Every structure is written in C-alpha cells, then in structure tokens.
Amino acid sequence: MRKLRMVLWVVVGIAVIGFAMLLVNQRRTETPSSEQITLTSFGGPFTLTGADGKPFSSASLKGKPYAIFFGFTHCPDVCPTTLARMVKLRKQLNAGERPFEILFVTVDPERDTPAEVGKYAALFNSPITGLTGSPAVVEQVKKQFGIYSKKVPDGQGGYSVDHTSTVLLFEKSGGFSGTISPEEADSMALAKLKRISA
Amino acid sequence: MKRTLLLAALILGACSKPQPAGKPDILIATAWARETVAGQTGTAAYMKIANFGQGEDKLLSVSADPPVTAMVHQTSNEAGVSKMRPLSDGLAIPARQSVTLEPGGTHIMVMGLKAPLKSGDLLKLRLKFERSGEKPVDALVTGAEGP
Numbered sequence: 001m002r003k004l005r006m007v008l009w010v011v012v013g014i015a016v017i018g019f020a021m022l023l024v025n026q027r028r029t030e031t032p033s034s035e036q037i038t039l040t041s042f043g044g045p046f047t048l049t050g051a052d053g054k055p056f057s058s059a060s061l062k063g064k065p066y067a068i069f070f071g072f073t074h075c076p077d078v079c080p081t082t083l084a085r086m087v088k089l090r091k092q093l094n095a096g097e098r099p100f101e102i103l104f105v106t107v108d109p110e111r112d113t114p115a116e117v118g119k120y121a122a123l124f125n126s127p128i129t130g131l132t133g134s135p136a137v138v139e140q141v142k143k144q145f146g147i148y149s150k151k152v153p154d155g156q157g158g159y160s161v162d163h164t165s166t167v168l169l170f171e172k173s174g175g176f177s178g179t180i181s182p183e184e185a186d187s188m189a190l191a192k193l194k195r196i197s198a
Numbered sequence: 199m200k201r202t203l204l205l206a207a208l209i210l211g212a213c214s215k216p217q218p219a220g221k222p223d224i225l226i227a228t229a230w231a232r233e234t235v236a237g238q239t240g241t242a243a244y245m246k247i248a249n250f251g252q253g254e255d256k257l258l259s260v261s262a263d264p265p266v267t268a269m270v271h272q273t274s275n276e277a278g279v280s281k282m283r284p285l286s287d288g289l290a291i292p293a294r295q296s297v298t299l300e301p302g303g304t305h306i307m308v309m310g311l312k313a314p315l316k317s318g319d320l321l322k323l324r325l326k327f328e329r330s331g332e333k334p335v336d337a338l339v340t341g342a343e344g345p
Contacts (some may be wrong), residue, residue, distance in 0.1 A: 008217035076242035081301035084342040119235040
C-alpha cells in the first residue's frame with residue numbers, strides 16, 4: 001500500500017513538472033513572433049550602372065518593394081532558374097505587372113557589360129532590371145547586401161562563379177523584409193512576396 | 199576441408215557483389231535547352247534519361263557540334279552559396295529507373311556558342327554511355343522557364 005502511494009506521488013510529481021515545462025515552452029515560442037524585425041541599415045543606398053550605361057541609383061526604388069538577386073550572365077543554371085522563378089511568382093501574385101521590382105546584379109563585372117546584363121534580363125519576357133558597375137563598386141554593393149562570390153576555374157580555360165543563391169526582399173520603405181532560397185516551396189515564397197507587395 | 203571452405207567463401211563473396219544482371223536499355227525524353235541572347239556563349243540543357251533495361255549504365259560524357267562543347271555539371275547549394283562543378287565520375291543510370299536532369303540540379307552545361315539559340319531551334323547533343331554507347335539527342339530550345 002505504501003509502495004503504491006509512493007508511486008502515485010511520483011506520477012503526480014512528473015505531471016506537475018511536465019505541465020510547468022509546457023508553460024515555459026509556450027511562453028518561449030510566443031515571444032519572437034510578437035517582435036517585428038526591421039533592418040534598415042541592411043542593403044542600400046547604392047549607385048550601379050543600368051543596361052543603358054547610365055547610373056542607376058537606389059533612390060529610384062523609393063516607394064517600390066523589390067527582390068534583388070546577385071548572379072552572372074554566363075551562369076547557365078541557377079541564375080536563369082531563379083530569375084524565371086521570380087517572374088513566375090510575380091505573375092502568380094495576380095497584382096498587376098509589377099507589384100514588386102526584380103533586380104539582377106552581376107557578380108562578374110569583368111565580363112558583364114551594361115549591354116550584356118540588359119540582354120540577359122530581357123530573356124525572361126518580363127521587366128527585370130539588369131545592373132553592373134566597376135569591379136570596385138560591385139564589390140561594395142555585394143558587401144552592403146552580404147553577398148559572397150568567388151571565381152573558380154571551369155577546367156576549359158574560363159571560369160565559373162560560386163555565389164550566394166538567395167534572393168533578398170525589401171519593402172516599399174526600403175527596409176529588409178526577408179529572403180527566398182532555391183529550396184523553399186513556392187507557397188512560402190509567395191507569402192513573403194505578398195507581404196512586401198501589400 | 200580448409201580449402202573447400204575458402205572456395206565456398208569465395209563463391210559466396212562473388213555472388214553477393216552486385217553484378218549487372220542484364221543489358222541496360224536507355225531512352226532519353228523531353229530534352230530541352232534554354233534560349234540565349236547575342237553575346238551569351240553558354241546555356242544549360244535538361245532531359246530525362248530512363249533505363250528500361252535490367253542492367254545499370256553510366257553517362258560518361260556529352261559532346262556537341264564543334265566549336266560548341268558540353269559537359270555534365272552538378273549545381274549544389276551549400277549554406278546559401280550556389281556552386282557548379284563537373285561530374286567527373288559520370289552519372290549512374292540504375293536499371294529500371296530514370297534520372298532527371300533539371301534546373302537547379304544536374305544539367306548539361308553547353309559552352310562555346312557562336313550564335314544565339316532561339317526558341318524552336320534544335321541543339322544537337324551526343325551522350326556517351328558506358329555500356330549503351332553514343333546516343334544522339336536533339337534538345338528543343340525553349341524560353342527561360344522551360345517547356
């Protein structure tokens with residue numbers, strides 16, 4: 001009988017501890033969602049060169065949400081796949097032709113002239129702003145947006161470029177809103193794009 | 199006795215090794231390449247390689263009409279950084295299975311284009327397999343989003 005009472009007390013003890021842990025955990029998960037994160041220092045301002053050879057300033061993006069992607073025009077797979085996906089998602093939003101801007105910045109300014117990025121951006125049959133600049137300027141802009149890139153020999157006498165494959169999203173106000181990664185489901189990406197386009 | 203055991207072990211060992219049971223039977227479908235603009239010298243081609251046979255095969259290399267060259271490449275995404283590398287050991291096509299070359303993954307990297315590839319063009323490629331030999335493939339040139 002005594003044994004049974006002890007066992008019962010242990011069970012009660014475990015239940016109390018379990019309940020307490022549940023409460024603590026719940027509180028822990030509640031806190032982050034109530035915080036709104038805005039990183040205004042991340043990203044712009046910048047001045048790059050547009051496809052027409054004229055300066056393109058981030059000031060011209062004022063009041064417009066945008067998605068920015070860094071790549072290079074000799075990139076046969078990831079870059080066109082990413083840009084085509086952004087165009088497809090933009091159409092799926094059903095919010096007019098340009099609910100947000102799509103910017104493509106080269107990480108290979110040595111090969112990518114303004115004309116080159118312009119022609120490349122035109123491949124997608126939907127407005128994409130192709131941007132380049134002097135190697136020094138591109139390097140600076142990459143730093144501002146936290147972009148990594150590195151040239152690697154392609155074994156054929158040329159080179160390919162390893163680079164950040166994440167698309168960065170910015171709100172109308174210019175504040176950083178989030179990212180879209182290649183592995184992410186379209187439904188998740190669409191929700192994020194809806195948020196910046198609202 | 200010892201010798202018999204050793205022999206038995208050898209035979210068993212040989213049996214457990216995966217042997218190609220039969221011949222591979224390769225069929226390539228829905229081959230397409232992404233269109234390019236003037237000045238762009240490279241693109242990617244994608245396709246489905248099916249093996250209806252009982253034996254495994256391996257895609258060793260790809261060629262195109264000179265001066266155009268082609269290679270099997272693999273795109274990987276490590277910690278948010280996209281990297282593209284040649285598949286040096288070839289691409290295994292297991293028996294009774296199909297392997298899909300698709301955007302963002304394994305693809306055929308096409309280099310040395312002298313003129314733009316326009317939608318509707320056919321890009322001639324030759325795929326060399328370890329056991330099935332060379333197979334010609336016409337990749338249909340399509341817009342950026344694919345067919």
